[in-house]
Amino acid sequence: MPASADEKPTATATSVEKIIITGKKIARSATKTDTPIRRVPQSIQVIPDPVIKDQGNLTVAEATRNVAGVQATNPVQTPAYESTIIRGFAGEQWLDGLTSFYNAGNRDSLVNVERIEILKGPNAILYGGGTGAPLGGVINVISKMPEKDAFVQIGTTFGSYQFKQPTIDVNMPITEDGTVLFRVTADYTTAESYIDVIETDKYSLNPTLLFTDNNGTTLTIQGRISDWKAQEYQGLPATGTITGGFSLDRHLFVGPSNIPRSHSRVESVTAKLEHEFDETWTASVQTRLGHTEFRENAQSFAAGFDFAGNAPLFGTSWNVLNIDLFQQQDEFSVNGTVTGTFEGDGMKHTILVGADFSEVSDDGAMLGDANDIFLLAPVDLTAPVFPPYVYPANTPLNTFVDGVNTYTTKGIYAQVQSTLWENVHVLAGVRLANLQIDNVSPAFGLNQTSDTTRVLPRVGAVVDVTPEISLFADYSEGMKGNAFSFFLGEPVPEESDQVEAGVKFEFANGISGTAAFFELNRTGVPVGFPAVANGEQRSRGFDVDMTWQADDNWFVLANYAHVEAELTKAAGGGAAGNQLNTVTPDSGRVWVSYRFTQPGYRGLSAGAGIYAASGAYVDLANVYETDGYYTVDAKIGYDDEDIAVSVAVKNLTNETYFVPYTYLGGRVAPGEELAVYGSFAVKLK
Numbered sequence: 001m002p003a004s005a006d007e008k009p010t011a012t013a014t015s016v017e018k019i020i021i022t023g024k025k026i027a028r029s030a031t032k033t034d035t036p037i038r039r040v041p042q043s044i045q046v047i048p049d050p051v052i053k054d055q056g057n058l059t060v061a062e063a064t065r066n067v068a069g070v071q072a073t074n075p076v077q078t079p080a081y082e083s084t085i086i087r088g089f090a091g092e093q094w095l096d097g098l099t100s101f102y103n104a105g106n107r108d109s110l111v112n113v114e115r116i117e118i119l120k121g122p123n124a125i126l127y128g129g130g131t132g133a134p135l136g137g138v139i140n141v142i143s144k145m146p147e148k149d150a151f152v153q154i155g156t157t158f159g160s161y162q163f164k165q166p167t168i169d170v171n172m173p174i175t176e177d178g179t180v181l182f183r184v185t186a187d188y189t190t191a192e193s194y195i196d197v198i199e200t201d202k203y204s205l206n207p208t209l210l211f212t213d214n215n216g217t218t219l220t221i222q223g224r225i226s227d228w229k230a231q232e233y234q235g236l237p238a239t240g241t242i243t244g245g246f247s248l249d250r251h252l253f254v255g256p257s258n259i260p261r262s263h264s265r266v267e268s269v270t271a272k273l274e275h276e277f278d279e280t281w282t283a284s285v286q287t288r289l290g291h292t293e294f295r296e297n298a299q300s301f302a303a304g305f306d307f308a309g310n311a312p313l314f315g316t317s318w319n320v321l322n323i324d325l326f327q328q329q330d331e332f333s334v335n336g337t338v339t340g341t342f343e344g345d346g347m348k349h350t351i352l353v354g355a356d357f358s359e360v361s362d363d364g365a366m367l368g369d370a371n372d373i374f375l376l377a378p379v380d381l382t383a384p385v386f387p388p389y390v391y392p393a394n395t396p397l398n399t400f401v402d403g404v405n406t407y408t409t410k411g412i413y414a415q416v417q418s419t420l421w422e423n424v425h426v427l428a429g430v431r432l433a434n435l436q437i438d439n440v441s442p443a444f445g446l447n448q449t450s451d452t453t454r455v456l457p458r459v460g461a462v463v464d465v466t467p468e469i470s471l472f473a474d475y476s477e478g479m480k481g482n483a484f485s486f487f488l489g490e491p492v493p494e495e496s497d498q499v500e501a502g503v504k505f506e507f508a509n510g511i512s513g514t515a516a517f518f519e520l521n522r523t524g525v526p527v528g529f530p531a532v533a534n535g536e537q538r539s540r541g542f543d544v545d546m547t548w549q550a551d552d553n554w555f556v557l558a559n560y561a562h563v564e565a566e567l568t569k570a571a572g573g574g575a576a577g578n579q580l581n582t583v584t585p586d587s588g589r590v591w592v593s594y595r596f597t598q599p600g601y602r603g604l605s606a607g608a609g610i611y612a613a614s615g616a617y618v619d620l621a622n623v624y625e626t627d628g629y630y631t632v633d634a635k636i637g638y639d640d641e642d643i644a645v646s647v648a649v650k651n652l653t654n655e656t657y658f659v660p661y662t663y664l665g666g667r668v669a670p671g672e673e674l675a676v677y678g679s680f681a682v683k684l685k
Helices: 048-057 058-064 370-374
Strands: 044-049 089-095 113-120 137-143 151-159 163-172 180-191 200-214 217-230 263-274 281-302 317-344 347-368 397-420 423-439 447-465 468-478 494-506 512-525 533-546 554-568 586-596 604-614 629-639 643-649 658-660 669-670 675-684
Touching: 044 048, 044 058, 048 058, 048 113, 048 586, 048 604, 048 629, 058 113, 058 137, 058 586, 217 468, 317 370, 423 468, 447 494, 494 533
Parallel strands: 089 137
Antiparallel strands: 044 113, 113 137, 151 163, 151 675, 163 180, 180 200, 200 217, 217 263, 263 281, 281 317, 317 347, 347 397, 397 423, 423 447, 447 468, 468 494, 494 512, 512 533, 533 554, 554 586, 586 604, 604 629, 629 643, 643 675, 658 669
16 A cells, blocks of 8 residues: 555654554544554555655645556646546545535645545445545545644745745644644645646645643644636647647647636635543544635637537637636535444454534536627637637526535444454444435526435455455445436436455565455436436456555555446447546556665655556547556655755656546546656744
């Protein structure tokens, strides 16, 4: 697995420590209990802060390449919708165990990230906020917490495309006895892009206040303001990029250079109360109140009424259409658990019971001036002259989608973990899940409601075959509504299930990891607009994640995933058996780094890695397919307890490639080109 943390993960690890911290490996996201990963029957990976720093990662998306089968949302995508894919199906990026609906704001900021925990599969037992349980899995971002020792860390990163990113991390105990602690992290990023026109400004502010009686009771209050502004990038058509008898400029931004910038913002406050009654019983309650809003402005290309526009209308020309999308969401979530641990007769049992409630109100509309397609002259994208951007009038004729949608999830759940005969670890859980959907669309005269209750099981076991090798298997189910979708009839949620089996290993020579075979199924997938919930899909394959750290110097990370994701029922222009678009069938990464510990060189480090991926289909009809590609990254640096200096190179060989881009049915986007970034940070105590 990519990395591990101590049995009680903290934020005290520094970059001078070993990348992998020895001790029992814990990922609380999997069970909400302090259970070693080796004993959890599920594929779980942890990417801690030392690994992120070792590679010079700039975004959450870049960091997730350390885990097999994960395709994070493209960083050039406007933070207004989620397009994460895990094991071929839709995944989600969550924050501290609660949903980040639409994943808006400064989505990729790493300034407040302590570690990233990735769970593969539905994960419906413990996670049910927003519109339900993530289908393919969860990228759970864990925030930094206040510490008892005061410090201030100031840093900056700068580099290609006028990239500038100052950061600050202030940890300030309020009381001498450590009962009141405060920490705030913040960053600001301004940058141009390898894509023409785009100029980005974004920032994050994350204050955290922690109260504790130092005797088992803790109250943590987290604030978050996250903001993003840039021109809306909508990708490029397949024709002229990955196919066709002509070539478009891969740097092309479709639309006038003075188009209004799009905007995405999140404001939220999260509170978590934890209490230890005694050595057996603990309880916690976590709640979040948040507001999200975004606006997307684009001059989209189309071919007649084919808004994906992967083929031109004629010659090398496409229609253009002014689009204005605006939405806002209000969220309230609360999740409470009680945990008890019992030991005796060589056995250990951990019982967890919990309940949660989440309500998200989603209000917005997508406007497009219908006259544009007929009145605006087609644009030759090989030599484009774009008409001025004009906000479409807010009229029923121009309304493509509108609605006030409310998603209410409720659940009660119970989970039992048992260790039998010291080498058999059983996990069983069940969730009684309820999902209510209310969809109202004034423009289309729709008023839809549904109220669905399901019993969602989760069961699995791990058997320690030897002290170094364990076999595991598990089964789980999930249920999820589809945000901002409208149906012919009742808005039925889709359902999913996963079966998984594999091996976990942890050898004395420092090699550890997980390998698994899996199969996921989806039913009730919405098809068309208005949608009919009769789509069916399947994803099956194999993935492996492993690391090797035999000493304090060498660190090796490797992963590989093979994913066969396909339609099992014809839908959306695709025949049964067609591969799901945007899903990469084969991908993997290898990263090797060396840290000097010899006198005179201590603190120096160097690393390099390669990421490779096969081509993927752009559309469900499997007409357009990108080529496979690879990128090489490298980093050198120096750090000690007080300063850190590094230089990182992305796409060292300047490989040119395209990837599928999920915009209006699927297009392509160019991969990031050769870029160099320097970083400097100083820590004051």
